[in-house]
Amino acid sequence: MTTPLATLRRVVVGSTNPVKIGAARAVLRRLAPDVEVVGHSVPSGVPDQPWGDEETIRGALARARGACAQEGAELGVGIEGGVVANEDGSVRTCAWAAVVTADGREGVGGSLAMPLPERVARLVREGMELGHAMDRVTGVHDVKRGAGAVGILTAGLVNRQEAYEVLVAYALAPLLGDAGDAMHQPAPPSGGNCVG
Secondary structure, rough: OOOOOOOOEEEOOOOOHHHHHHHHHHHHHHHHHEEEEEOOOOOOOOOOOOOOHHHHHHHHHHHHHHOOOOOOEEEEEEEEEEEOOOOOEEEEEEEEEEEOOOOOOEEEEOOOOOOHHHHHHHHHHHHOOOOHHHHHHHHHOOOHOOHHHHHHHOOOOOOOHHHHHHHHHHHHHHEEEHHHHHHHHOOOOOOOOOOO
C-alpha cells in the first residue's frame, strides 16, 4: 500500500513497553517497511490508571506529542489503556492510540471495551492500576508487558499487542492519503512541530 507515510524513517512511541512498541512497529512496517520504530519514556499527564475514555485519550495524545518532540521523530505514537465505570457499577477496559506528525496533524483511534471480572474491578476501584490488579489476581508478573488483561481474559484469543495494533491503525486513518483526505479534516497544526 502506497501512502503518504510510506517514506517514514523514524517513529517514536511514547513508552518503553515492548508491547506498545511492537504494536506500532507491526502496523507501521506494513506502510513503510524500512521505518525505525523506537520507544522513549514520555509522561502521559494522567494518573497511572486513567478513568474514562476522555482521560485515557488525553494520556495517549500527551504521549504521542511527547514522542514526536524527540530528536529525529517524524511521527509520535501514544497508546494509553484505561478503565470506564459503567452505570451499573461494573468496570470495563478502554484503550486509545494517538499519532502526531512532525507538521502537527493528529489522529486518534480506540476501543478495546471489555468487561472486567468483579475481583479485578474491585482492586481497580480501590486505586490499583489494572496491570497490577491482573498480576495479583492471576499470580503472573508484569501482565501489562505481555499478554495484558485482554490476553488473559480472552484466554489467548487476542493478546495485548494485537489489540493495540488495531488501535494504531485506527489512529493512522486520517493520515492515510486519499481515503483519509476525503473523510477527515486534519487537526490544525500546533505551531509546526510535534509539541501541542
